[in-house]
Amino acid sequence: MGEEVQLSDLQLGLLRILWDRGEATALEVHSALVERDRGLAPTTVSTMLSRLEKKGAITHRTEGRQFIYRALVGEVDVRRSMLSRVTDYFFGGDVSALVSHLVEGRGVDPDDALRLQQLLAERSGGAEEHDDA
Amino acid sequence: MGEEVQLSDLQLGLLRILWDRGEATALEVHSALVERDRGLAPTTVSTMLSRLEKKGAITHRTEGRQFIYRALVGEVDVRRSMLSRVTDYFFGGDVSALVSHLVEGRGVDPDDALRLQQLLAERSGGAEEHDDA
């Protein structure tokens, strides 16, 4: 099952680029990173990519002289892992407690609230088998 | 504005203990940690506590020969910070997108779904907020 791999910001950034593009050469990753926000040297990016590969998070194939990198860990897995970290640490593993927290806090405007209500309705009464709380 | 302090698992664990008890001596923290799950040497815990203090996350007062530690960063702040990291990285900062994701995934049972619907109803105007003209 998913191991507890802690990713740093930069690592997440690199992964993000690979997730978005599917594949990319070291240089492409570098450019994307520079465009996004960070001004790192190309070698730095390569180093990070290698280390990420050594840890099994990504892989590459060689095409001509270049390395084409591709993510091995899925975005969903990482997302789930980070989310469950938060859930476990702060909500005792209770997802709906987290949802409550998010809903109670600012950040969900009325429109979204409506949309989410419908989503929940499908989820709770989809089979119309509700025990009518 | 919350600073971007990245906390590791262990650090979070120490903080958790201080949050739960309010205050604790190094030894108490160590015992709690051992009871929880990890078998670390007392000195290790002390070291970590010192480093956490150097970074301003916690503080201590001296009572007799012992140090009584207390958290300086609030649980809510750390929670918010970790949550917004996830939100930003995976949902472009859109909290309700995160909520949707959570609701769509398995982990919210029908009872909770009902409860959350009500919560959202209040939030979306079903209960005529007073600040609303």
Added chain:
DNA sequence: CCTGTAGTACTACGGTTGTCGTTCATGGGT
């Protein structure tokens, strides 16, 4: 064949984390 160039590999260095052992100060008991 020789060389320039592109692009990876290697090395390095200052920080931080996790992990302790060891030393040092001190207050309490005899």
Added chain:
DNA sequence: ACCCATGAACGACAACCGTAGTACTACAGG
């Protein structure tokens, strides 16, 4: 007054991160 137990302070070390300069290698053009 003296010794010991208790607990903090200091130092160490391996692993990993962010950062990047330099070395090496292989392909392309002449």
